[in-house]
Amino acid sequence: MASRMALRPHGVTPPLAAGRGGRRNGSVRVLAVASSASAKIESKKTFAPPKEVHVQVTHSMPPQKMEIFQSLDGWARDNLLLHLKPVEKCWQPQDFLPDPASDGFHDEVKELRERAKEIPDDYLVCLVGDMITEEALPTYQTMLNTLDGVRDETGASPTAWAVWTRAWTAEENRHGDLLNKYLYLTGRVDMRQIEKTIQYLIGSGMDPRTENNPYLGFIYTSFQERATFISHGNTARHAKDFGDLKLAQICGIIASDEKRHETAYTKIVEKLFEIDPDGTVLALADMMRKKIAMPAHLMFDGQDEKLFDHFSMVAQRLGVYTARDYADILEFLVGRWKVPELTGLSGEGHKAQDYLCTLAGRIRKLDERAQSRAKQAGKMPFSWVYGREVQM
Numbered sequence: 197m198a199s200r201m202a203l204r205p206h207g208v209t210p211p212l213a214a215g216r217g218g219r220r221n222g223s224v225r226v227l228a229v230a231s232s233a234s235a236k237i238e239s240k241k242t243f244a245p246p247k248e249v250h251v252q253v254t255h256s257m258p259p260q261k262m263e264i265f266q267s268l269d270g271w272a273r274d275n276l277l278l279h280l281k282p283v284e285k286c287w288q289p290q291d292f293l294p295d296p297a298s299d300g301f302h303d304e305v306k307e308l309r310e311r312a313k314e315i316p317d318d319y320l321v322c323l324v325g326d327m328i329t330e331e332a333l334p335t336y337q338t339m340l341n342t343l344d345g346v347r348d349e350t351g352a353s354p355t356a357w358a359v360w361t362r363a364w365t366a367e368e369n370r371h372g373d374l375l376n377k378y379l380y381l382t383g384r385v386d387m388r389q390i391e392k393t394i395q396y397l398i399g400s401g402m403d404p405r406t407e408n409n410p411y412l413g414f415i416y417t418s419f420q421e422r423a424t425f426i427s428h429g430n431t432a433r434h435a436k437d438f439g440d441l442k443l444a445q446i447c448g449i450i451a452s453d454e455k456r457h458e459t460a461y462t463k464i465v466e467k468l469f470e471i472d473p474d475g476t477v478l479a480l481a482d483m484m485r486k487k488i489a490m491p492a493h494l495m496f497d498g499q500d501e502k503l504f505d506h507f508s509m510v511a512q513r514l515g516v517y518t519a520r521d522y523a524d525i526l527e528f529l530v531g532r533w534k535v536p537e538l539t540g541l542s543g544e545g546h547k548a549q550d551y552l553c554t555l556a557g558r559i560r561k562l563d564e565r566a567q568s569r570a571k572q573a574g575k576m577p578f579s580w581v582y583g584r585e586v587q588m
């Protein structure tokens with residue numbers, strides 16, 4: 197039977213930026229690293245905004261559990277890789293964009309720009325934020341390759357886990373490409389500011405708090421694929437409302453990829469629940485207690501220190517991605533993994549189960565309060581739309 201050990205840190209290193217609060221495991225070690233960290237902090241400032249990240253917990257999965265993932269390689273080959281699409285059967289960004297080699301290119305661009313004229317700034321801000329999130333893909337491939345037992349050890353490793361990660365990345369790469377080219381052609385957004393935001397974001401990385409632990413990592417990716425499926429689905433729906441059916445198609449086709457990826461990642465976690473219910477329920481509770489950070493939470497455009505918060509407020513107000521969606525995703529995953537029906541759990545496992553089964557309701561209550569706050573929020577200028585003010 198799995199124990200709480202699954203979540204106990206084996207190594208704790210201090211955050212890159214001077215952290216406030218956080219765990220103080222092995223304070224001597226923290227102090228020793230702190231003096232040599234000043235140079236690191238200086239170099240971080242040059243390339244990324246001085247955002248704080250949590251105390252970095254590493255390798256929280258006990259080494260003996262690594263064998264679970266090694267022994268699941270055959271399972272992953274048979275059950276995971278089938279959720280990838282062969283390249284020859286995949287859509288490509290060019291399928292949804294004006295063909296620069298065709299005589300009709302200029303007319304098609306003109307039509308695209310006519311349609312895009314109807315798109316309001318607040319919707320553009322959401323679409324740009326989604327595109328920037330997709331464009332920080334190097335960070336997400338890195339994140340997957342931090343996970344013990346499943347990482348791509350060489351860059352061309354033949355394990356099913358590594359094959360999945362590379363092919364998943366290759367599929368995802370089309371999302372940012374398509375949105376980027378579409379937004380460029382609309383002429384409605386400040387591409388230079390957007391490109392700077394992408395550069396800052398990739399330079400900043402992300403802090404998903406998955407601790408090199410594939411239990412935590414695959415719970416995180418399950419959650420995120422569903423979150424992006426929902427948000428791209430909502431931007432598709434809104435584009436239809438503005439009469440831009442091509443844009444609706446673009447957002448919809450990306451959402452369908454996210455759905456396929458969600459199916460794959462939730463299948464991995466389903467398998468972990470089957471093999472190790474106690475360890476997996478503890479991992480899910482741990483991720484939810486820490487809260488699932490959005491992948492682009494460290495975004496910065498060189499101007500707005502709270503850019504991600506402001507983007508999130510617009511997305512919340514427009515209903516592109518809301519606290520209610522967060523609660524719905526949790527509830528969906530708890531049902532998908534049959535958390536309420538788990539039996540034979542340890543005392544801690546039971547507590548985690550209870551916590552998870554009532555959490556969505558509590559988040560919805562918080563959401564009601566957030567909604568009332570959102571009504572009082574003012575306007576903010578966004579550099580992505582040439583500093584025009586957008587309602588929060």
Ligand SMILES: [Fe+2]
Nearest residue numbers: 330368371424
């Ligand atoms: Fe994506």
Ligand SMILES: [Fe+2]
Nearest residue numbers: 421424454457
């Ligand atoms: Fe995705």
